[in-house]
Amino acid sequence: MAAEPHVVMGHEAATATGLDNRKVGMWAFLGSECLFFGAMISTYLLYRNRIGEGQPRLGDVYDIPYTSVSAFVLLMSSVTMVLALAAIQRGEHRKLRVWLMATALLGLVFVGGQAFEFTEFVRHGFTFRSSAAGSAFFMLTGFHGAHVTVGILMLLGLFYLSVLGRLPTGDSLRVELVGLYWHFVDIVWIVIFTIVYLFPQ
């Protein structure tokens, strides 16, 4: 006889593990993303001082107060995201939409701030091509920004589904999966902010 489904964390799924395969898949994906960003952060550490003569150093172009506000904005978007999940689990759909939109807007503020920061760096001569440090920096932070952008699109997709009434209370897993992705993007920034921006140059 096939394995009986068990109740695990309130999720009932008729799978061998008793867990929903979509959530297992998301955690496996996030585990692989750890390696993806771990490799890029390591690359940045190795190349951060590879700067040509006359080129600006990373410490010269950073604006820590500005980036700190960006980091705070992304951190707060994790709070609004988890409140969105709590809202749908309680059947509060209006609150769900409010928190989803708040999360997407905070994400947009972060990405907009990053785009502005990039233009400032380029204006100071610190570009993707200016040095190995520049390549490593823009590769790492650019990929993170791309992840945030994908997350915003998924949040807006959830918001649209909720407006159409196609996100019932019993289907909170979709919000949870997008939430896991969003929180992961946040923890990656926690590491990037510390190592890339705050570590002494």
Added chain:
Amino acid sequence: MTAQVPPAGAQTERPDVAVRERPVPHPTPRDYVKIGVALSLVTALEVLTYYFSPQQAFLGVRMPSAVMIPVLLILAVIKFALVVLWFMHLKFDSRLYMRLFVAGLVLALAVFSVAFAFAFGG
């Protein structure tokens, strides 16, 4: 087929599946806000630490890199753990999720440790 809830402490055929008598209650929205406040405070501490770096020397105080880097890493680990355990619910969810995530994290930390040793090992 209806869902089956084994008695408390029962062994299952899959030891990697955390079976509980009843679903563990998740934190409340108030708990999430409290964690958000804690995350904000730790971030403020991080930024404050930056201003005591050898380059900034806020109020004339210079924190050596050998002190500053471990302090920043510890603060980052605290934030990381708060988000993963509470916001991503790993503290309350099946251990299988924890294993999948930690497997990738351990490999990433291994690569990072080598790069860190090259970058700061003198």
